[in-house]
Amino acid sequence: MNRRRRVALWVLAVVIVIVGDAGFLVYRVGPFGGNLAFDVTVDAAIGFATMAAGIVTWSRRPEGTIGPLLFAAGAAWGLTGVYAFGAFPYLVAAPGDTQVFTDLLVVVGSVLLPLHYAILLHLLLAYPEGVLHGGLERALVVGVYGLVVLRTIAILSDPVDNAILFFAGYPPFPFMGVAAFLYFSAVAVAAFVILGRRWLRSTRTARRIVTPVLGAALLLATAEIAAALVNLFGRWGPAWGSLGLSTNSRGPVLVSAWGILARLAVPVAFLFGLFRSTIERSRVGDLVIELGARQDTSLKEALARTLHDPSVELAYWIPARSEFVDAAGRPVSLPTEGSERAVTMVEREGEPLAAIVHDRSLLDEPALVQAASAAARLAIDNERLQAEVRAKLAEVQASRARIVEAGDAERRRVERNLHDGAQQRLVTLSLALGLLKEQLAQDGDPALAAQVDGLSTELRQALEELRELARGIHPAILTEEGLPAAVTSLADRAPVPVSVEEGRVGRVPEAVEATAYFVVAEALTNVAKYAHASRASVRLLRDGDRLQVEVTDDGVGGADIAAGSGLRGLEDRVAALGGGLSVESSPGAGTLVRAEIPCDGR
Amino acid sequence: MVATALLVDDHAGFRAQARVLLRSAGFEVVAEAEDAAGALETAGTLRPDVILLDVQLPDGNGFDVARAVLDGDDPPIVILISSREASDYGTRIDRSGARGFISKAELSVAAITALVRGDP
Numbered sequence: 015m016n017r018r019r020r021v022a023l024w025v026l027a028v029v030i031v032i033v034g035d036a037g038f039l040v041y042r043v044g045p046f047g048g049n050l051a052f053d054v055t056v057d058a059a060i061g062f063a064t065m066a067a068g069i070v071t072w073s074r075r076p077e078g079t080i081g082p083l084l085f086a087a088g089a090a091w092g093l094t095g096v097y098a099f100g101a102f103p104y105l106v107a108a109p110g111d112t113q114v115f116t117d118l119l120v121v122v123g124s125v126l127l128p129l130h131y132a133i134l135l136h137l138l139l140a141y142p143e144g145v146l147h148g149g150l151e152r153a154l155v156v157g158v159y160g161l162v163v164l165r166t167i168a169i170l171s172d173p174v175d176n177a178i179l180f181f182a183g184y185p186p187f188p189f190m191g192v193a194a195f196l197y198f199s200a201v202a203v204a205a206f207v208i209l210g211r212r213w214l215r216s217t218r219t220a221r222r223i224v225t226p227v228l229g230a231a232l233l234l235a236t237a238e239i240a241a242a243l244v245n246l247f248g249r250w251g252p253a254w255g256s257l258g259l260s261t262n263s264r265g266p267v268l269v270s271a272w273g274i275l276a277r278l279a280v281p282v283a284f285l286f287g288l289f290r291s292t293i294e295r296s297r298v299g300d301l302v303i304e305l306g307a308r309q310d311t312s313l314k315e316a317l318a319r320t321l322h323d324p325s326v327e328l329a330y331w332i333p334a335r336s337e338f339v340d341a342a343g344r345p346v347s348l349p350t351e352g353s354e355r356a357v358t359m360v361e362r363e364g365e366p367l368a369a370i371v372h373d374r375s376l377l378d379e380p381a382l383v384q385a386a387s388a389a390a391r392l393a394i395d396n397e398r399l400q401a402e403v404r405a406k407l408a409e410v411q412a413s414r415a416r417i418v419e420a421g422d423a424e425r426r427r428v429e430r431n432l433h434d435g436a437q438q439r440l441v442t443l444s445l446a447l448g449l450l451k452e453q454l455a456q457d458g459d460p461a462l463a464a465q466v467d468g469l470s471t472e473l474r475q476a477l478e479e480l481r482e483l484a485r486g487i488h489p490a491i492l493t494e495e496g497l498p499a500a501v502t503s504l505a506d507r508a509p510v511p512v513s514v515e516e517g518r519v520g521r522v523p524e525a526v527e528a529t530a531y532f533v534v535a536e537a538l539t540n541v542a543k544y545a546h547a548s549r550a551s552v553r554l555l556r557d558g559d560r561l562q563v564e565v566t567d568d569g570v571g572g573a574d575i576a577a578g579s580g581l582r583g584l585e586d587r588v589a590a591l592g593g594g595l596s597v598e599s600s601p602g603a604g605t606l607v608r609a610e611i612p613c614d615g616r
Numbered sequence: 617m618v619a620t621a622l623l624v625d626d627h628a629g630f631r632a633q634a635r636v637l638l639r640s641a642g643f644e645v646v647a648e649a650e651d652a653a654g655a656l657e658t659a660g661t662l663r664p665d666v667i668l669l670d671v672q673l674p675d676g677n678g679f680d681v682a683r684a685v686l687d688g689d690d691p692p693i694v695i696l697i698s699s700r701e702a703s704d705y706g707t708r709i710d711r712s713g714a715r716g717f718i719s720k721a722e723l724s725v726a727a728i729t730a731l732v733r734g735d736p
Binding site: 433437438439441442444445446448449452474477478481485489490491494495499500502503506507 | 627629630633634636637640672699700701703704705706707708720721723724725
């Protein structure tokens, strides 16, 4: 809103107050009397405060309807006094002396107050976004405005009598008969039921903004109803008296003070809410600063703080996989329509970037969520790329482990084929040769028997080599008996004494078993080849979901993982399963080979 | 009385050679079986004195068969055989309760006789 229009509105507000109160001045000087200075001051203050709140809201939130509505409510209140200009001549002159101009003022003046209430209702239901939510609210507001129109038509039919009847009994509250009182109460109850339900469903942020306005409205509604009751009971003297009060008691005065307070509270509450929501939106600014300076707080935590929703989750869109993943790169599924959680999409140029999964109640504040997601977009995109990399890394890690597992399975298959095929036949052949040799010896052909014996020895050697080959491919005992037994068998075959210490290893996944076995086998081979050790020891330890393997010797040391291709290959193999291999080998201080491999319990 | 033997192996070629070997060692081969189920059945009905039992059978393993046939009155002598070596089986051979183990490559009249006699 530009400056000129703002100034025009302020001027208009002042004019309305002066005109309206001039009307009351005339009215009060007439037959009704009363505490003139006080009444006029309070009346002007209420009208002006409401219009002022409207102008401030209007200039702060030019896009919303709250500002114009507030101004209109204040103006309607302030101009009510013009009724007096129209009515005054009738009150002082003889009936029948009518003029068109004053009739019009009577009509306008007497419908402005109900209009003021209709606008207040509209304001209350549309607050804070400025739009009505759903059919029930629209029906209520349209109905109330419609009745103002009907009232206008009714008064037009006989302006003066209807208007005087209408205003009879002021103060504290002029227009209520029993029917009007019931109507007012029903509308107020309906409005507060709607608002109460909305309040219960809304977030802390929304409540902070709405609560002051709701409180002021409640104060006003109860003040009006109380005033109307006093008015009614005041007229029905006996009933009022039976409550222990008289029409001369301070009751009406107190009710009137309550009403004045409530009327002044309404504009103050709206302004309070305006500044509250300004503060809430400025939190988005804090978010930007926080994200800029962010070192250790996560994006998720920062968003959770800004939105006042600790349950906020972020899901990042991975276009290559057409799925959402979490920050660690694990696939996640978004909540479906109608669940407790709601989703706000963060997009860039029409392409999804991420989804903010939050509490359903935050749907009441789409502007806040949108502002926060817009502010965090850069950080979200950054985090999304990281999540994408993590997802890829996890994929690579998994496929690496699968390759190792597939390799192991293949080795097991080759070993079994060797065993079931060639080895089996050669063993049978060896047995046959043995029998043939004995036969020949019995038959008295020692030369031929010796020749067969030679063949038999040769065959036995071939078998031995084949068995070694098979064991190198995949040790049968590992499949048969598990890691500790296989390691013990390795230790038994080593050329130096090897002690084996084992703690709760049990059976672990085949790939882990095989890797640990080959680490021990390679380390013991190195001990035999290079270490000049007098003894070595192997430790196998299962620590929760990790298997630790240690091979130590008391040899010359100086082994290097980079130099030995055997350990290098094993390091890759261990890493493929998500573990690590290290070698400590200072010259002269022996060698320690340590591997740690994650394994799921079985 | 001639001692009776049951020969259990899934490899027919090997059984043919082993049969000759057992005869040479002085046994009467009263039956042959090619799997664990057949071994348990024949051992129960024929009650042989000696069982030459392959460790790797199509429907089970020799260790379990040994435990089953040894769990009763007047159990037979069980000799486990395999084309693998004893060290490939860790402590399972000892735990099975069999009299002994002979690698198939080392199978001979002398080796069988020594185990049956209980020589060290």
